[in-house]
Amino acid sequence: MGPDLSADRPGGVQARHQAALDEGRFLIQRCSACDRAVFFPRELCPHCGSTALARQAPAGTGTVVAVTTVRRRPEDGGDLNVSLVDLDEGVCLMSRVEGLAPDDVRIGLKVRARVVQHDGRGLLVFDPA
């Protein structure tokens, strides 16, 4: 394991995002200056550079735009689906689709976000919509 490059300072935007997930809430940011959605959480809008980023709950619906199956031995939990999901707000995130066999997840599949708790931490997954 190398250093955790996703870590930021205590109280930083990533920490706040994870804290919300731990409480079962999935939030993204929206820029008040250019009105575009932002994900992953940032200090500055990647579109216009504004710091006026407000957090909001997205609709949670999206579309699978890329998909792969990570092969694992059954004793390690079996095959795992990894999907890139384009949320209806226009931001992409990497997650997994549950409720289908990993190989049955297809590009174009409509999905809906759900927060699950795993080892005491909130984790975003998707179900077929």
Ligand SMILES: [Zn+2]
């Ligand atoms: Zn902006």
